[in-house]
Amino acid sequence: MVTSSLASFAPDERFDHASRQDAPIIDARNIAVNFKVEHGTVDAVKGVSFQLYRGETIAIVGESGSGKSVTARTVMGLLSKRAVVSSAASVSYDGKNILKLPERARRAMRGNRLAMIFQEPMSSLNPIYTIGSQIVEAIRVHNRMGRKQAEARALELLKQVHIPDPEARLKQYPHQLSGGQRQRVMIAMALSNDPDVLIADEPTTALDVTVQAQILNLVRELQQARGMAVVLITHDLTIVRKFSDYVYVMQHGEVREHNTTEEIFTNPRHAYTKKLLNSEPQGHAHPLPSGSTMLLEANDVRVSFMLRHGGLFKPQLRELIAVDSLGLTLRRHETLGIVGESGSGKTTFGQSLLRLNEPEGGRILFDNEPIHGKSRAQMRPLRSRMQVVFQDPFSSLNPRMTIGQIIEEGLVVNGLGANKAERLERVCDALNASGMPTNILSRFPHEFSGGQRQRIAIARAIALEPEFILLDEPTSALDLSVQSQIIALLRKLQDEKGLSYLFISHDLKVVRALCHRVIVMQNGRIVEEGPVEDVLANPQTAYTQRLVKAAFEIA
Incomplete structure (x- = not known):
């Protein structure tokens, strides 16, 4: 008989434990974590228990701030100094309570036996070292291996995670890669020492839909070959259904329900689980008001970068055309989507329209005023009228400033x-x-989850009451239920203030719900454009067809 009690939906033991012949590789019990803040303490995790067996994938799902990442960081020993872990908590790894191990022993375990992929790759990659040197360091810290051998291993790892032109990427710096490419570098580093357990905290947040499946299939292949266990922390229920064996649903620091993946999706019992499963971007963009005037117009915009190849003494430079003579129009009250795979030039094109990077050619008009020839000083009066919400909120929020100061x-x-x-x-x-809430003004960015930081970044842009906002993957770090809230918010602001949005995304479900028109980019070029319903319902190019299939048929 099903009851509404928490013990009924989420007991300490898994529902399938009686059928298991082996012992869990990780058996976590009664994890409770609180953080000391200015006005007291915040109970981030309250008595969470879970079990993970070799060779399987468990998923921990829930809204932003539900305690998913704090639970994972407790296992890894990566909590901040403000965190206090309950003395009753235990995390058994191969029979040992790792919470009681000395810090040196836990450090040796991290990156070797236990590895973690973090949500924001830019906060984990050192901006002053090349990609190659950082992967080599991750390999050599735990292995007696020569530099040449480690460099060959680093190149092999980049090929495994399907990063384009891996030889060139080894010599590049994190800022020279797209968000999705940086995430793939992080995955390569995490897998470099063949860990027993891989904790993946939103591993495909920054990846386009076609690469999501490639990366997760890669992790599954490695898992099957090496018996690796995976903890998948995500808000993407489509991925959970396809790639996990067992699911834990968290809310407000507690496990509301857990069960096998099939049971969770076919027979959800807790009201919160049902709400999550029913959350998906809904609706369509409101029709444009008649007589909407032109706000932004661009023609023949071109941006290129010089990539370095070869050795230190015989370097070779090669031009990479990121934006190949592109144009667009955007009216007041309109939302124009730009979609495409990572590295297709979406973000570079969007930033060049705001003169955040310098186009080599082309014309850009904002409210009928040419801005392509303006200096930085001349652009300053226009900055409050055009705002940006960046893809990675952690790198765009000053860690030394409070939320109140940032906004x-x-x-x-x-x-x-x-x-x-x-x-x-x-x-x-x-x-x-x-x-x-407004009681967070004295807190700092690191005290918030990824989704909460993204909402703070949106608040910073909204505060200036701009006419135009460039939204670069604004919902990529948000769970499904909050995505719907943000979409409704953006629609509301658009109706009330006449805002225009340039919406860069790889999430075609969100694009369908928010945008009037859509542009599809590949390798710096526009391959298809038109009304969003026409393009997504009847894509004309093979590339767009592949994107649509990956977005809507992955399950």
Whole structure:
């Protein structure tokens, strides 16, 4: 008989434990973690238990802030100094409680026996070292191996994770790679020492739909070949259904329900699980008002970069054309989507339209005013009218500033708000609009989950009340239920303020729900464009057909 009690839906032992012949490689019991904050403590995780067996994948799902990542970091021993782990908690790895091991022993275990892929690759990669040197370091820390051998292993790993032109990438720096390419580098580093357990915290957040399946299939192949166990932390239920064996559903720091993947999806019992399964971007963009005028127009925009190849003494330079003479138009109240695989030039094109990088040629008009020839000083008066929400919120939020200071900074720089009290009111209004409480003004970015940081980044853009916002993967770090909230928020702001959006994404479900028109990019070129319903329902090119199939038929 099914009851509504937590013990019924989420007992300490797995429902399938009686059928297992082996012992769990990880048996976590009563994990409870709180953080000391200015006005007391925050209970981030409350008595979480889970078991992981060799060769299987368990998924931990839930909304942003539910405690998924804190649970994983407890296992890895990567919590901040503010964190306090309950003395009753235990994490048994191969029979040993690793929470009681000395720090030196845990450090030796990390990256070797236990590895983790983090949600934001830019916060994990050192910006002053090349990709190759960082992968080589990860290999040599745990292995007695010569540099040449480690470099060959690094190249092999980059090929395994399907990164384009891997030889060139070894000599590049993190900022020279797209978000998806950086995520693939992180996956390569995590797999470099053949770990027993791989904890993947949103491993495909920054990846386009076609590469998501490739990466997860790669992890599954390695898992089967080596008996590796995987903990998959994600908000993408499509991926969970295809790649996991057992699912734990978390909310507010507690496990609400757990069961085999098949049972969770076919017979969800807890109301929260049912809500998650029913959450998916819905609706369509509201029709454009009649007589909408042109806000942004671009023609023949071209951007290229010089890539270095070869050795130190005989370097060779090769031109990479990231944006190949492209154009677009955007009207007031309109949302234009740009989609394509990682490295297709989406972000570079979008940033060049705002003069955040320097186009080599082309014309760009904003509100009928040419901006392609303006200097940085001449662009400054326009900056409050055009804002950006970047893909990686951790790298775009100053870690030394409080949330209040981060959002207020743009108001101060642009002379908005008559005084401190008025600016504070606008900051609070922006936080409310983005779905965040106003009691977080004195907290810092690292104290929030990835999804919460993304909402703070949106609040910072909204506070300036711009006419145009470049949204670069704004929902990539958000769970499904919050994606729907953000889409509704963006629609509401568009209706009330007449905003125009350039929406860069690899999530075609979100694009379908939010955009009026869509542009499909591949290798720096536009291969297809038109009304979003026409392009997604009847794609004309093989490339677009592949994107649509990967987005809507992955399950």
